[in-house]
Amino acid sequence: MKTAWLAACALAWATGALAQTAPAAAEAARYTGVLAAAQRGDLAALDRLAPVDLRVRDGQGRTALHVATFARQHAAIRRLADAGAELGALENDRYDAVTIAAVADDEETLRLLLSLGASARRITSRYDGTALIAAAHLGHAGVVRQLIAAGAPLDHVNNLHWTAAIEAVVLGDGGPRHQDTLAALIAAGANLQLADRQGLTPLALARARGHAAMAAMLERAGAR
Structure with missing residues (x-):
């Protein structure tokens, strides 16, 4: 059982990293039309192209919004949103702009997307997860706090049977970033008794790891 659990952890690390792939330089150089404009932040071109090319x-499977998000082209993101871009669109690996950021x-970029109406509640990725779970996995505590404030589901269970709290423990390194992430989840009221497929809670997993x-944080919060 322990071997299978460790294999699942390794798989989640490897495939999660591979899935979040920005356009390579050579790929971006081949872009034309609205995709090229989004990559460069060319607002004049977006004004001309976006109204008819938003689905390109x-x-x-990346839309112009995905491209602009990867490129951190904030003005382009605003212009695309104003033109009616679908803020929750998913690319081939089922990531939306919020999860990419x-x-x-x-x-x-995350703050901008949320201010424009993008949702922190979207189910994304091949793991049927959320942006919150992805951020907790990586120990991005500031992002986690933004997503919680935006209404991200604290206790969503992905198809690995992991919550954000579980991922912060099993896929984290136990260091300050993941401790800060777990602290944010605890403060927000995350359910600390939800267990993985082996019946292990975040506390049991923290001890095992x-x-x-x-x-200690989990114990102080009343986890079992």
């Missing part, structure tokens, strides 16, 4: 996608630890500081 690249080979990975969350994984990149890009608090400024040797994350003493996280285990």
Whole structure:
């Protein structure tokens, strides 16, 4: 059972990292039309193209909004939103712009997307997860706090049977970033008794992983 659990952890690390792939330089150089304008932040071109080309996608299913999010082109993101871009659109690996910004630890772009009406509640990725789970996995505490404030579901269970609190423990390194992330989840009222498929709660997992500081935090919060 322990071997299978460790294999699942390794798989989540590897495939999660691979899924969040920005357009490569060579790929971006081949962009035309609205995708090229989004990549460059060319507002004049977006004004001309966006109203009719919002559904154009690249080979990975990225829309102009995804491209602008990866490129951190804030003015382009605003212009695309004003033109009616679908803020919750998913690319081929089922990531939306909010999750892309969350994984990149890009608090400024995330703040902009949320202010424009993008949802923190979207179910994303091949794991049927959320931006909050992805950010907790990576220890992006500032992003986690933004998403919580925006109404992200604290106790969503993905198809690995993990919550944000569980991922902060099993996929984290136990260090300050993941401790800060767990603290944010605890303060927001995350359910600390939800268990994984093996029946292990965040506290049991923290102990198993040797994350003493996280285990102590969970104990103080009444976790079992």
